Amino acid sequence: MLALKSFRKSFGDNLVLDIPELNFAPGIHWVKGKNGSGKSTLFNCLAGLSPFTGEVVLNDVNLHKSPQAYKLRLNYSQSEPTFPEFLSGSDLLDYFAQLKQALPEQVSELKQSLGISDYADRPSGTYSSGMLKKVSLAIAFLGQPDWIILDEPLITLDKEAQDLIAELISNNSQAGTSFIFATHQDFENTKIKANHSYEVNNKTVSIIS
């Protein structure tokens, strides 16, 4: 369970999110919402990258009280990832593998399955947006997270890569990992079957189905 209580996020005087209570049960959750409604802001907060007030608790681990333990349990891929340009995909994957306590074999498998190996040793500043996106998505699967948050996982990916990501989500979900993702695209034609849909609107998050 990923639980939010009295969650509020502002940028200066601008209150963007005000969520009294929200519980994500284990499963696959699809968060929808118009441009600027607050999806990425919510995800940045849940990933511990942006400050907020209130409580976020993953099973029994409180993000504010035990950030390191929490971040071992929850991984995140941003919509438009940015990394230091001089670092290669291999550098980035190896670095996050250490942080997430992932085995080197897992890095190799992800590189192989997502077709990153061919370009992994080049500086990431030379990558196309889709190549960079695949590295960011691979990073989100490192270690043994209970939850993975993917912000717009399909954008900039070609059809083959979209299918590979859908398969990865499906396989990891069957192995017990829960997912929250936002996408403006339809997942109907992929293997991903969301258990619940939510909408971010009027500064809060409501369950749709």
Ligand SMILES: Nc1ncnc2c1ncn2[C@@H]1O[C@H](COP(=O)(O)OP(=O)(O)OP(=O)(O)O)[C@@H](O)[C@H]1O
């Ligand atoms: N760093 C920031 N400083 C100030 N305001 C911000 C910042 N980041 C986001 N916002 C504001 O927070 C609100 C929510 O933005 P957010 O990026 O979370 O929307 P979103 O739902 O992810 O949109 P999209 O579908 O376009 O990606 C917007 O009003 C935006 O202007």
